[in-house]
Amino acid sequence: MGALRSRDFWSGAAFVAIGAWFLWRGQDYRFGSAAAMGPGYFPVLIALVLAMVGLIILFKSLRSHAAAIERPVLRPLVFVLAAIVVFALSIERFGLVPATIAAIVVASPASREFRWSETIALAVGMAAFAALVFIYALSQNMPLARF
Amino acid sequence: MESMSALAGGFSAAFGIYNLLFCLLGCLLGTLIGVLPGIGPLATIAMLLPITFAMDPLTSLIMLAGIYYGAQYGGSTTAILLNLPGETSSVVTCLDGYEMAKRGRAGAALAIAALSSFFAGCVATLFIALLAPSLAAFSMQVRSPEYVVLIALGLVASVVLSRGSPLKAVAMALLGLLLGTLGTDVTSGETRFVENILPLYDGLSFVALALGLFGLAELLSNLEHPEARGTLVGRITRLWPSLDDFRQAWKAVLRGTGLGSVMGLLPGSGAAVASFTSYVVEKRFAHDPSRFGYGAVEGVAGPEAANNAAAQTSFIPLLMLGIPGTATMALMMGALMMQGIAPGSAIVTTNPTLFWGLIASMWIGNLMLLVINLPMIGLWVKMLSVPYRILFPSILLFSCIGVYSLNSSSFDVWMLAVFAAAGYALRKLDCDAAPLLIAFILGPLLEEHLRRALVISRGSPMIFIERPIALGLIICVVALIGLIILPSFRAKREEAFHE
Amino acid sequence: MKSTLSMIAVLAAAAITTANVSAHAADYPEKPVTIIVPFDPGAATDLAGRIITDELGKSLGQRFLVENKPGAAGAVGSQQCAQAAPDGYTLCVGVLGSHVTAAITNKKLPYDPAKDFTPISLLYASTMAIAVSTDQLKVKDFDNLVAYVRENPGKVSYGTAGVGSPQHLFIESLKQQHGLDLVHVPYNGGAQAVADTAAGYIQMVVASLPSVVPQVASGKLRIVALADAQKNPSQPDVALVKDTFPGTVFTGWAGIFGPAGLPDDIRDKLNEAIGAALASEPVRAGFAKLDAAPQHTTPDELHSMIVDTIALWKDVAEKAGIGR
Numbered sequence: 001m002g003a004l005r006s007r008d009f010w011s012g013a014a015f016v017a018i019g020a021w022f023l024w025r026g027q028d029y030r031f032g033s034a035a036a037m038g039p040g041y042f043p044v045l046i047a048l049v050l051a052m053v054g055l056i057i058l059f060k061s062l063r064s065h066a067a068a069i070e071r072p073v074l075r076p077l078v079f080v081l082a083a084i085v086v087f088a089l090s091i092e093r094f095g096l097v098p099a100t101i102a103a104i105v106v107a108s109p110a111s112r113e114f115r116w117s118e119t120i121a122l123a124v125g126m127a128a129f130a131a132l133v134f135i136y137a138l139s140q141n142m143p144l145a146r147f
Numbered sequence: 148m149e150s151m152s153a154l155a156g157g158f159s160a161a162f163g164i165y166n167l168l169f170c171l172l173g174c175l176l177g178t179l180i181g182v183l184p185g186i187g188p189l190a191t192i193a194m195l196l197p198i199t200f201a202m203d204p205l206t207s208l209i210m211l212a213g214i215y216y217g218a219q220y221g222g223s224t225t226a227i228l229l230n231l232p233g234e235t236s237s238v239v240t241c242l243d244g245y246e247m248a249k250r251g252r253a254g255a256a257l258a259i260a261a262l263s264s265f266f267a268g269c270v271a272t273l274f275i276a277l278l279a280p281s282l283a284a285f286s287m288q289v290r291s292p293e294y295v296v297l298i299a300l301g302l303v304a305s306v307v308l309s310r311g312s313p314l315k316a317v318a319m320a321l322l323g324l325l326l327g328t329l330g331t332d333v334t335s336g337e338t339r340f341v342e343n344i345l346p347l348y349d350g351l352s353f354v355a356l357a358l359g360l361f362g363l364a365e366l367l368s369n370l371e372h373p374e375a376r377g378t379l380v381g382r383i384t385r386l387w388p389s390l391d392d393f394r395q396a397w398k399a400v401l402r403g404t405g406l407g408s409v410m411g412l413l414p415g416s417g418a419a420v421a422s423f424t425s426y427v428v429e430k431r432f433a434h435d436p437s438r439f440g441y442g443a444v445e446g447v448a449g450p451e452a453a454n455n456a457a458a459q460t461s462f463i464p465l466l467m468l469g470i471p472g473t474a475t476m477a478l479m480m481g482a483l484m485m486q487g488i489a490p491g492s493a494i495v496t497t498n499p500t501l502f503w504g505l506i507a508s509m510w511i512g513n514l515m516l517l518v519i520n521l522p523m524i525g526l527w528v529k530m531l532s533v534p535y536r537i538l539f540p541s542i543l544l545f546s547c548i549g550v551y552s553l554n555s556s557s558f559d560v561w562m563l564a565v566f567a568a569a570g571y572a573l574r575k576l577d578c579d580a581a582p583l584l585i586a587f588i589l590g591p592l593l594e595e596h597l598r599r600a601l602v603i604s605r606g607s608p609m610i611f612i613e614r615p616i617a618l619g620l621i622i623c624v625v626a627l628i629g630l631i632i633l634p635s636f637r638a639k640r641e642e643a644f645h646e
Numbered sequence: 647m648k649s650t651l652s653m654i655a656v657l658a659a660a661a662i663t664t665a666n667v668s669a670h671a672a673d674y675p676e677k678p679v680t681i682i683v684p685f686d687p688g689a690a691t692d693l694a695g696r697i698i699t700d701e702l703g704k705s706l707g708q709r710f711l712v713e714n715k716p717g718a719a720g721a722v723g724s725q726q727c728a729q730a731a732p733d734g735y736t737l738c739v740g741v742l743g744s745h746v747t748a749a750i751t752n753k754k755l756p757y758d759p760a761k762d763f764t765p766i767s768l769l770y771a772s773t774m775a776i777a778v779s780t781d782q783l784k785v786k787d788f789d790n791l792v793a794y795v796r797e798n799p800g801k802v803s804y805g806t807a808g809v810g811s812p813q814h815l816f817i818e819s820l821k822q823q824h825g826l827d828l829v830h831v832p833y834n835g836g837a838q839a840v841a842d843t844a845a846g847y848i849q850m851v852v853a854s855l856p857s858v859v860p861q862v863a864s865g866k867l868r869i870v871a872l873a874d875a876q877k878n879p880s881q882p883d884v885a886l887v888k889d890t891f892p893g894t895v896f897t898g899w900a901g902i903f904g905p906a907g908l909p910d911d912i913r914d915k916l917n918e919a920i921g922a923a924l925a926s927e928p929v930r931a932g933f934a935k936l937d938a939a940p941q942h943t944t945p946d947e948l949h950s951m952i953v954d955t956i957a958l959w960k961d962v963a964e965k966a967g968i969g970r
Contacts, residue, residue, distance in 0.1 A: 335809060
């Protein structure tokens, strides 16, 4: 069915799912009344409306010929996300210089025009630049390098 | 007029060699920080604070203020070139600014942004000089009920300014409101939806959200479609705006300046809502609103003027009322108090040199920033032609560093990864992230002010109608919504008519 | 010969062992020490923290670095300190909010302020002020205020820095003990509460003294009482809360802590150095600008302060329904 590949169908479905989750978890909090709203009031109401809007989008997608979702290209996504994760893991444990080098090395293969020589040069150059700008010039709160 | 002679005195103080030097230093530093994604003026001002204790109060204030509004100029640069919003106010600049860049008009966009900001800065400074006491009094009248209406306006604006399907824009705004509820609820003190994850007690990181949904999603899109970048780099025709651009933009600049000057007086939400509102107003008043979202120069000129005007006038509540609207302002207040100066309405009489000297230096600072930023346009545009395989890891790196350094939190960097993935998904689903981001910022504020207004009025909703400014704002909002919806009704009726 | 050799060996062994044991505190610190400040740079606690760490660094001969780790009103940084190795190279600044009220209002707090830390010394005490809007309330002093509140139950709103904040618990304890009917209006931080009171939107605010002084100068606020134990020299005419309600004292404070299990000798060495620093000119001058009254205590005194205050307010919180 064409509809199952459509962007609107999945957007609608996502909105319904997210709205439903917040609606469910929002029950944990006191609702209150319009004059004295509790912490649950706002989230539950908004979640309800979101789910309803999601349903409308979903049903509209079934009736009309909405565009299909473009095929995701995995290569850039995987390398970019991996690079961010590598940075998150290494910044505190190892410091700015190693984290920078690691992040650049892991991110670079995301581009199809990736070349090792350029990557290494960039990684080292960026590490020096970042250390200069962030730690020396801006006195940011992060370790330079620790092993 | 008394203020004019005091202002003249302020200028002579501001032109002192040390003050000029530190003004330049502040502006340079501010521009640098503004350009670096994620890092904001807050951390830098905090680091420099101890140094300022040894300096003359006026000099230190001049430098810190220079950093603050310098960052506004710098933030627009990355918003236009890379779709990376560094601050709340640069989010709107991304919309049409980046689109202009994609069409090879990065130079024009940057120039318009700088010129609009300069104009707005000058006018706002004049505004302050003439009206400081009344502005302060006005600022005092605006409390929670007024904020509720103002923020509601901002939320409506966020849906209107979105490209594409209005229904999806509404859904994205609602989603943004929901994400904003994560964290500690001010009015009840309870934490919502975050269990025991301490770093989430203060809510999701705005910078991680903005960089992930806007900047990194764009980055991923460029990696998937390398051809699309070709127009950005290949078609750079001229670095300067055309005569047409100026003609289209000047009214936007005027309106934006007016909006921003007034809204900057409202501590906190004022400056943010100013740029969104300006965008929406421009879209409404344009001859051809369909250009918006695809590189309309008014969409850059108006909001840039608005946010720079707001950046200037936001010093009024700080200096004249001792009310810091944002964390950065609170820092500056701390700096003042460490110097033994108590902000408050007395400051104009007890410390005229300080007050007027600062105002004068804001004008000088704006001039310096224009002089710094305009020639750099050529440099920035050249930077865009660096091969993407080298550019994108650098952008990614600076985003990570920026996000980390805000709270020294690696948790926030993890969040960046999550939001980058989410931003990617949203693009695939053709959902516009702008309403989400704006609603994320405004939602918690709306809820806080609404519930507080009701606590204080002991549950009576009449409070919104009893207070004159609130009532006035409601009328404006209704009028604005009417103005926006009415034409589209008419258009729909005409469509049906033609069929 | 054998016995002489063995005697020398025994003596040498003894010398080496005792040398190692005392080398602990004698050589400390041998490398830079990190002090975690669980607040944003530029906050009052951060500024005070930097002043004292500068001085400590000078007297102990090593760099004392401030690391800001804001979040969850001080809980994020405090947790990191509690989890650090107890070798004396990671310490933290703790305040009333992070080390007392957090435990009361958050039942799921991932650290126990009484057990997971080694208290080293108090740093300073800060004054809390009760101020009213001159527009809204014409009361001249605290007694008048109390009388007014008793005559107008439920009419007076007071603002604080948030639900479960020390100011909130303090006023709630007054409400419960003395039958005052006040309506709480929580804000995200003291500055906004002060602003709304100055504008006359709410009638009363409880906040740190420095945050209300500018508004007093401009005539919008009047300080009706201070919650200190003795008169504050910068506000000699203002009454104390304990004049009306004997025994009621409330001050903000900050102290230095290490993770639990910190060796006693390192702790005592730090305590001594802090005492000296608190008496030094730069610290006295710097603290004075922040309205921080330097106060040196023993580790045990700090510990009892925490335990006693938690016990004092636990019931208040339960009766008021604060805490999850």
